[in-house]
Amino acid sequence: MxxxxxxxxxxxAETNWVNPDIRWEDAQFITLGIDVGSVSSQAVIMADGKMxxxxxxxxxxxxxxxxxxxxxxxxxxxxxxxxxxxxSIGTGYGRVNVPMADRTVTEIACHARxxxxxxxxxxxxxxxxGGQDIKAIRCDKKGKVTNFLMNDKCAAGTxxxxxxxxxxLSVPIGEVGERSYQVDKExxxxxxxxxxxxxSEATGLLRKGLSTNEVxxxxxxxxxxxIYSLLERIGIEPEFSITGGMAKNRGVIGRLTKKMGLEPLTxxxxxxxxxxxxxxxxxxxxxxxxxxxxx
Amino acid sequence: MxxxxxxxxxxxxxFITIDTDKCNACGACVEACPAQIFQVVDEDxxxxxxxxxxxxxxxxxxxxxxxECGLCKPSGxxxxxxxxxxxxxxxxxxxxx
Numbered sequence: 360m361x362x363x364x365x366x367x368x369x370x371x372a373e374t375n376w377v378n379p380d381i382r383w384e385d386a387q388f389i390t391l392g393i394d395v396g397s398v399s400s401q402a403v404i405m406a407d408g409k410m411x412x413x414x415x416x417x418x419x420x421x422x423x424x425x426x427x428x429x430x431x432x433x434x435x436x437x438x439x440x441x442x443x444x445x446x447s448i449g450t451g452y453g454r455v456n457v458p459m460a461d462r463t464v465t466e467i468a469c470h471a472r473x474x475x476x477x478x479x480x481x482x483x484x485x486x487x488x489g490g491q492d493i494k495a496i497r498c499d500k501k502g503k504v505t506n507f508l509m510n511d512k513c514a515a516g517t518x519x520x521x522x523x524x525x526x527x528l529s530v531p532i533g534e535v536g537e538r539s540y541q542v543d544k545e546x547x548x549x550x551x552x553x554x555x556x557x558x559s560e561a562t563g564l565l566r567k568g569l570s571t572n573e574v575x576x577x578x579x580x581x582x583x584x585x586i587y588s589l590l591e592r593i594g595i596e597p598e599f600s601i602t603g604g605m606a607k608n609r610g611v612i613g614r615l616t617k618k619m620g621l622e623p624l625t626x627x628x629x630x631x632x633x634x635x636x637x638x639x640x641x642x643x644x645x646x647x648x649x650x651x652x653x654x
Numbered sequence: 655m656x657x658x659x660x661x662x663x664x665x666x667x668x669f670i671t672i673d674t675d676k677c678n679a680c681g682a683c684v685e686a687c688p689a690q691i692f693q694v695v696d697e698d699x700x701x702x703x704x705x706x707x708x709x710x711x712x713x714x715x716x717x718x719x720x721x722e723c724g725l726c727k728p729s730g731x732x733x734x735x736x737x738x739x740x741x742x743x744x745x746x747x748x749x750x751x
Contacts, residue, residue, distance in 0.1 A: 464702045468700045506658070507655070513661060513662070513664070
């Protein structure tokens with residue numbers, strides 16, 4: 360039988376990392392944050408509130424196993440074992456299904472805390488564009504939430520929509536941003552941001568003779584509009600930061616930045632980790648308050 | 655904290671905002687709402703460091719607000735105030751539509 364070859368354009372790289380400068384044996388508290396999202400799962404391990412190791416991978420159909428796999432992936436390059444972790448916090452869409460979690464915290468609180476850690480205390484507005492929802496959060500200098508909005512009913516403008524488009528147009532997900540700018544003239548935005556409607560509209564545009572890059576530009580632009588309307592509802596206060604996978608897509612973020620007239624802060628951390636990092640930090644704070652397990 | 659519960663979809667924006675700094679967790683809105691949209695919880699799910707009780711929108715109803723709130727809508731100048739808004743003494747509840 361002939362072998363079927365099917366490249367998966369939407370598939371993004373799964374990564375894990377360990378901090379070579381930290382010896383976990385020296386840490387007083389080792390905390391774990393697990394963010395089981397609708398599309399990706401992350402496990403972040405912190406030693407006394409410092410990034411020690413992380414694993415970032417796709418969520419399968421089974422949340423408990425996704426959480427286990429993410430943790431296994433994070434521990435892979437370390438000598439640390441699961442029983443040495445003092446406190447674990449589950450967050451994200453699948454947080455109630457994280458088997459090793461000592462408690463759960465909503466992703467709103469975790470993303471604000473994580474953004475505060477990644478971008479510094481000057482962050483006031485956090486936009487998280489996740490796999491299947493968008494969160495707009497305002498926070499104070501300690502990363503405490505002061506105003507939030509989460510749209511998890513409709514996947515318009517989210518990472519999932521971008522995956523559908525990259526698959527439809529056969530463009531690897533990492534190249535979408537670049538390619539959407541390789542157009543002579545910026546096309547009109549796709550009129551619907553609904554993933555299903557936008558996909559059929561895009562098929563129509565392709566038939567009309569628009570190039571792949573132009574269709575990408577039209578969709579990125581529609582997503583920027585959609586995200587902007589949600590941000591407007593809570594009000595944008597500088598400094599502004601973006602977390603979640605979409606922060607890596609220049610096509611959407613560039614257009615959003617232009618609309619807002621405000622540059623987002625940048626970080627060297629993987630923006631997808633913000634939720635899990637926030638959870639691990641909450642774990643550390645709770646340990647310091649004496650709520651951790653005595654191990 | 656201004657907690658916006660709800661969603662925005664193709665048909666409009668449906669958000670109920672609860673100002674958690676004003677909310678005293680008295681439970682009057684829980685009694686007043688004919689659709690049982692509100693719930694008083696022991697600690698703020700969005701702020702793990704805060705252990706004060708407060709009111710939230712029942713998570714299962716969050717994505718159905720347009721329909722759940724239909725019993726009391728539309729509201730306006732010539733109509734009585736929404737039961738939840740009227741019942742809330744500290745004026746912590748507002749609706750986006």
